[in-house]
Every structure is written in structure tokens, then in C-alpha cells.
Amino acid sequence: MTPEEKIAELGLTLPEVVPPLAAYVPAVQTGTLVYTSGQVPMVEGKLAGLGKVGADVTPEDAQGHARICALNAIAALKSQVGELSRVNRIVKVVVFVASAPDFTGQPGVGNGASELLRDVFGDKGVHARSAVGVAALPLDASVEVELIAEVS
Template identity: 70%
Template sequence: MTPEERIAELGFELPQPVTPLAAYVPTARTGDLVYTSGQVPMLEGKLHQTGKLGVDLGVDEGKAQARICVLNALAALKAELGELSRVRRIVKVVVFVASAPSFTEQPQVANGASDFLAEVFGDAGKHARSAVGVAALPLDAPVEVELIAEVS
């Protein structure tokens, strides 16, 4: 089963790549590594939710937003590679979580991204990760995800 088929089997649709919001490209490739730019939870050209974790959203909502971010990152990867079956491994994921000062559950929010990648790619989706709390993200997004993939 291809990663695209697995995404569909999980009940999701790979979106069109998000158009960059500023002066950057969606992906950058060097050798066998592709880096994605940070992806916010855009759906059909607009932010799915806004706000901060611990104030406006709970952990489960944050996890769902992280999954949308990953879908956007995978769309950017597919645009770069032609097909996601060329991904050999997800190497690293960085999850930025817009958080209230007292919110400390960034790792649980980041699990929304990590768990989804493992569901799509199996063992090849298991990765190193950072989960970082920040004061604000572009467009008042609650979560932003970037990843590094090893590709063939």
C-alpha cells in the first residue's frame, strides 16, 4: 500500500500544497534529504483554527491541528518527489505550539504529528522530534510543523 493509499484508508485526503505565505519555498532538497518549510493548519486556503493551547484550544484540538500540518507537509513532499513512496524515512520533526505561559503539554500536542506519520509510513515514520512552546505563530496558528525526510 502506498502512503497516499494509507492516508485515504485513515480517512484523510492529501491536500494541494499550500502556497508560501512569504519569501520562502515549500521544500529544499540537499542530497537524499528534503526539508519542508513550516506548515500551519491550512485547509482550503484558510487557517482551520486559531489561538493558543491552554487558552483557546485543548490538547486533543492541538493534536488534530498538528495532523493537518503534517498533511500539508506531506503535500509539499509529494510535490517535490512526485510520490510519497520515495520517502525512505522521516528523520526529524519539529512541532511549534503556540501556548499559554503555563501550558506544558507541547509533547502531547506534537504526538498528533508523530502518531500520524507512524500510521502512514510505519517504522519509516518514526523520527527524532522537538516540541517547542512559543508565544505566537504566523496568522495566529496554534501549531506549526516542519519535517526532514530521507528520500530515494
């Protein structure tokens, strides 16, 4: 089953690539690596998650926002490689979580992205990851996700 078929089986639709919010591109390939820009939880042009996790946003909702970010990152990846079956491995994922000062559950939030990548790519989607709490993200997003993929 292709990654695109897995996305459909999960009941998801691969979105259009989120247009850049500033002077950058959604993804860049160099050699066999594709780097995505940070993806916020945009759904049909609207931000799905606003505010600080642990204050305005529950960790469970933020985990869902991370899943949306990962789906947007997959769309950016596909825009560079054409077919997701060209992905040999998701190498690294970085999850930024807009966090209330006392919130320390960033790894749990990041699982929303990591689990989706595993579900879509199987063993090729299991990756190294950092989950980092930050004071603020663009547009007051709750979560932002970027990834590095190795492709053939």
C-alpha cells in the same frame, strides 16, 4: 500499500500544497534530504486552528491541528519527490505550539503529527522530534510543523 494508499485508507485526502505566506518555498531537496517549511493547519485555504493552546485552544484540538499540519507537510514533501514511496525515512519533526504561559503539554500536541506520520509511513515514519512552546505563530496559528525526510 503505498503511503498514498495509506492516506486514503485513513479517510484523508492529500491536500494541495499550501502556498507560501512570505518569501520561501514549501520544500527544498538537497541530496537525499527534503526539508519542508513550517506548515500551519490550513484546510482549503482557511486556518483551522487559531490562538494559544491552554487558553483559546484545548490540547486535544491542538493535537488535531498538528495532524493537519503534518498532512500539509506530507503534501509539500510529495511536491518535491513525486511519489511518497520514495521516502526512506522521516528523520526529524519539529512541532511549534503557540502556548499559554503555563501550558507545558507540547509533547502531547506533537503526537498528532507524529502518529499520522507513523500511520502513513509505518516504521519509516517513526522519527526524532522536538515539541517547542512559543509565544506566537504566523497568522495566530495554534501549531506549526516542519519535517526532514530522507528519500531515494
